[in-house]
Amino acid sequence: METIRLVYPVEGGDLIEAGEASSKMKLTLKKLGLPQDVIRRASICMYEGEINMVIHADGGQAEVEVEPEQIVIRMADTGPGIPDVEQAMQEGYSTAGSTARELGFGAGMGLPNMKRYSDEMIIDTEVGKGTTVTIKIKIPQ
Amino acid sequence: MTVQELISALELKVFHLAQPERLVTGGYVGDLLSWVMGRAGQDSAWLTIMSNQNVAAVALMADVACVILTEGVQPDADLLRRAEEKEVNLLGIGADTFAAACQLGQVLSVPQ
Numbered sequence: 001m002e003t004i005r006l007v008y009p010v011e012g013g014d015l016i017e018a019g020e021a022s023s024k025m026k027l028t029l030k031k032l033g034l035p036q037d038v039i040r041r042a043s044i045c046m047y048e049g050e051i052n053m054v055i056h057a058d059g060g061q062a063e064v065e066v067e068p069e070q071i072v073i074r075m076a077d078t079g080p081g082i083p084d085v086e087q088a089m090q091e092g093y094s095t096a097g098s099t100a101r102e103l104g105f106g107a108g109m110g111l112p113n114m115k116r117y118s119d120e121m122i123i124d125t126e127v128g129k130g131t132t133v134t135i136k137i138k139i140p141q
Numbered sequence: 142m143t144v145q146e147l148i149s150a151l152e153l154k155v156f157h158l159a160q161p162e163r164l165v166t167g168g169y170v171g172d173l174l175s176w177v178m179g180r181a182g183q184d185s186a187w188l189t190i191m192s193n194q195n196v197a198a199v200a201l202m203a204d205v206a207c208v209i210l211t212e213g214v215q216p217d218a219d220l221l222r223r224a225e226e227k228e229v230n231l232l233g234i235g236a237d238t239f240a241a242a243c244q245l246g247q248v249l250s251v252p253q
């Protein structure tokens with residue numbers, strides 16, 4: 001299988017509409033016949049990333065590369081950046097506002113969930129410039 | 142047991158049934174969506190009182206077998222539409238969440 005590259009814009013603003021990019025990716029991964037567990041882990045990571053981009057950064061872009069041995073998801077935004085990554089990685093820590101919380105988000109589990117379900121996670125962030133989170137998920141051979 | 146069998150066993154209300162033959166192997170209770178995504182097992186029945194449309198997306202991503210809205214909660218129109226679009230099994234029960242979880246545990250024979 002050759003590397004397949006997918007690009008999904010993530011629109012900012014409306015949290016209630018979030019999840020379109022993740023839903024589309026999930027459908028594509030299913031069509032590619034990837035293992036169910038790999039699809040599930042990739043979908044959760046992507047959805048959490050999408051929610052983060054909507055809540056904190058007014059959207060962004062997700063690039064997904066399906067390689068023979070792994071899936072690489074790169075979620076990039078031009079939002080405010082993360083001042084303290086270690087703090088942001090703690091379960092339960094959140095800077096999300098009341099609207100997000102009323103909808104059931106903002107539990108401080110987004111980044112920890114992405115770490116939990118990925119094989120590798122890299123956060124590249126600069127305050128005032130934006131954040132890129134790269135997730136790698138291995139495909140069992 | 143299948144979702145269809147679970148509907149009969151617990152006399153669940155059906156809001157949308159896309160995959161009646163899907164297997165249910167466990168349960169999860171929670172309303173914080175990221176918590177659900179982090180902890181709910183694949184093929185679980187997810188009990189919640191959240192009824193906004195993000196519930197359909199979370200059910201799809203977490204790959205749960207069905208959503209059961211407890212306490213007689215009705216899905217809002219957008220959730221119903223999303224459940225149809227995403228082929229999510231969306232069910233309901235009048236019982237409170239604790240009673241519903243107990244009933245689910247009994248029919249699935251989950252060790253207490």
